[in-house]
Amino acid sequence: MSDNLKTIIYAGVMTLIVALVLATMTSVLRPIQKVEEDRDKKVSILAAVEFNEGMDADKEYEQRIQEVVVNAEGEKVENTKAFDIDLYKEGKKPIEERAYPLYIYTADTEKKKYIVPMNGMGLWDQIGGFLALNGDFNTIDGVIFNHVGETPGLGAEITEIWFQKQFKDKKLKNTSGTYVFDVKKGTGNSLDEYSVDGITGSTITGDGLEAMMKEDLGGYESYFKKLVNQELIESGSGNKVTFDRDILQAAKDFFGLGKKRLENQIYFQDRSSIITEQSYDQIKTLVAFLKTNPTKRVKILVNDRKDESLSMRRAESIFAYALQQGATEGQLTYSGIEDRKSGDRVEFELIN
Amino acid sequence: MSTTTTEVVQDVIKEVPKKRKPFLSKKERQILTDPLDDANPITVQVLGLCSALAVTTQVKPAFVMTLCVIFVCAFANLVISLLRNTIPSSIRMIVQLVVIASLVTVVSEMLKAFQYELSKQLSVYIGLIITNCMVMGRLEAFAMSNKPWQSFLDGIGNGIGYGAILIFVAVFRELFGSGTLFKIQIIPQFVYDFGYSNNGLMLTPAAAMFLIGIFIWWQRARKPKLIDIS
Numbered sequence: 001m002s003d004n005l006k007t008i009i010y011a012g013v014m015t016l017i018v019a020l021v022l023a024t025m026t027s028v029l030r031p032i033q034k035v036e037e038d039r040d041k042k043v044s045i046l047a048a049v050e051f052n053e054g055m056d057a058d059k060e061y062e063q064r065i066q067e068v069v070v071n072a073e074g075e076k077v078e079n080t081k082a083f084d085i086d087l088y089k090e091g092k093k094p095i096e097e098r099a100y101p102l103y104i105y106t107a108d109t110e111k112k113k114y115i116v117p118m119n120g121m122g123l124w125d126q127i128g129g130f131l132a133l134n135g136d137f138n139t140i141d142g143v144i145f146n147h148v149g150e151t152p153g154l155g156a157e158i159t160e161i162w163f164q165k166q167f168k169d170k171k172l173k174n175t176s177g178t179y180v181f182d183v184k185k186g187t188g189n190s191l192d193e194y195s196v197d198g199i200t201g202s203t204i205t206g207d208g209l210e211a212m213m214k215e216d217l218g219g220y221e222s223y224f225k226k227l228v229n230q231e232l233i234e235s236g237s238g239n240k241v242t243f244d245r246d247i248l249q250a251a252k253d254f255f256g257l258g259k260k261r262l263e264n265q266i267y268f269q270d271r272s273s274i275i276t277e278q279s280y281d282q283i284k285t286l287v288a289f290l291k292t293n294p295t296k297r298v299k300i301l302v303n304d305r306k307d308e309s310l311s312m313r314r315a316e317s318i319f320a321y322a323l324q325q326g327a328t329e330g331q332l333t334y335s336g337i338e339d340r341k342s343g344d345r346v347e348f349e350l351i352n
Numbered sequence: 353m354s355t356t357t358t359e360v361v362q363d364v365i366k367e368v369p370k371k372r373k374p375f376l377s378k379k380e381r382q383i384l385t386d387p388l389d390d391a392n393p394i395t396v397q398v399l400g401l402c403s404a405l406a407v408t409t410q411v412k413p414a415f416v417m418t419l420c421v422i423f424v425c426a427f428a429n430l431v432i433s434l435l436r437n438t439i440p441s442s443i444r445m446i447v448q449l450v451v452i453a454s455l456v457t458v459v460s461e462m463l464k465a466f467q468y469e470l471s472k473q474l475s476v477y478i479g480l481i482i483t484n485c486m487v488m489g490r491l492e493a494f495a496m497s498n499k500p501w502q503s504f505l506d507g508i509g510n511g512i513g514y515g516a517i518l519i520f521v522a523v524f525r526e527l528f529g530s531g532t533l534f535k536i537q538i539i540p541q542f543v544y545d546f547g548y549s550n551n552g553l554m555l556t557p558a559a560a561m562f563l564i565g566i567f568i569w570w571q572r573a574r575k576p577k578l579i580d581i582s
């Protein structure tokens with residue numbers, strides 16, 4: 001056998017053996033590594049809010065963190081696990097298709113903090129982190145950053161405590177509602193509530209960080225607006241329902257001024273009992289009224305000039321939707337009638 | 353008459369204590385101890401400086417790094433020594449690199465699985481063991497022309513010599529740069545209250561450079577024969 005052939009065979013055999021050994025080892029170790037990586041991620045998420053060296057990350061996470069996934073419209077997305085979302089991949093999708101994971105943290109004081117995961121570009125490679133916001137969705141409670149390949153001593157300093165500590169109690173938007181937060185060059189920005197000191201020599205990393213914060217937080221705008229607008233009502237029957245503030249306001253006047261009977265604009269699809277979407281708010285207001293007045297009872301009355309069974313089905317439809325929205329069954333009754341003299345209409349009657 | 357002679361002879365034989373064969377021969381012990389001082393990889397052979405500067409801000413990473421380097425160096429030496437008569441000369445360096453890289457990969461993956469926190473701290477530097485001149489240097493200088501057991505010992509010896517310097521530097525840097533050792537607070541609070549503060553320079557690689565320089569100075573002063581050896 002020629003020397004060259006021997007060399008090639010030697011190299012080939014060596015490669016095969018090495019590949020076999022490394023591949024086996026990796027597949028055995030991978031599950032163990034995943035457990036560690038997951039725990040590390042949980043530690044990072046919790047670290048945005050609190051940091052205790054000795055804490056049991058898995059337990060704390062289990063007890064305090066609620067995972068939610070929303071889209072750009074502010075609606076909740078089901079069937080997706082927040083923890084497993086790859087932000088880098090999501091970032092490549094168009095905004096309408098992105099899934100935004102959110103971690104809601106409940107402190108011992110029952111106060112909630114909202115932890116947003118971030119992913120962006122530094123100077124050389126990806127940077128990321130978790131940002132915890134207070135209930136006003138504007139004040140930063142804490143932050144933690146990580147990076148893949150920033151320069152040690154320069155861009156890599158974003159992982160240092162001194163840099164991250166600066167973010168506490170800073171605000172993202174000013175009083176007019178404009179996003180103004182930035183990472184400023186130089187020092188002395190500790191008094192400015194809308195900025196932090198950048199790292200000398202890491203302007204590009206700082207800019208990347210700033211852009212990442214703005215873009216990633218922007219995705220949650222719609223959802224945060226909804227949360228701010230909502231209030232949690234707990235009725236006598238014990239179940240809690242959230243309502244938008246404007247609906248709660250409308251509910252106050254629902255049977256206002258001593259009225260007992262209310263004709264409402266509930267619209268149905270042609271000759272059917274399917275409620276049109278524009279009517280949903282009306283029924284929600286009814287439910288809000290029932291929830292804030294747990295002793296009242298209301299009767300739903302639907303009239304159709306020609307078809308009693310249709311009006312019955314329509315009344316039942318309204319009743320069903322109201323229950324779906326959280327109304328207590330005991331507070332509602334419904335009936336449908338056929339009356340040629342009065343027009344097609346829906347009425348809510350306060351019984352007591 | 354003859355029985356008394358044999359009895360006496362047997363008594364004499366019993367009295368002479370059986371000389372125990374030492375675990376390591378003199379030469380082998382030298383292989384282990386030389387790199388600690390006379391042939392120290394960092395201060396005499398001047399190899400492996402990069403990681404000496406990078407991982408010595410604290411003692412714990414320096415210690416773990418040392419263990420990893422001892423492992424890689426010893427087993428790379430062993431493997432190459434076992435293969436030394438089979439390696440085709442044209443791919444000699446490539447084979448050496450493959451062996452080193454595979455071992456470092458094993459170490460790196462093991463660390464990620466069982467010491468995750470530490471692997472994050474040491475992240476890039478474990479991978480850089482591949483580029484540590486000391487490992488490759490010992491393969492060429494020793495393992496390629498010596499028997500497996502000796503090569504293994506040489507790897508361990510050099511790893512320990514390397515580690516000794518690393519830990520020396522790390523102790524100074526952690527103690528004076530952070531007031532701690534192995535993350536345990538050593539300098540008590542009242543000293544800080546008196547006005548003492550941690551030396552920030554110690555946290556930079558420059559400090560490691562100075563410390564190694566001072567060590568080399570001290571070593572040459574003790575053993576003038578080492579001056580100008582490298």
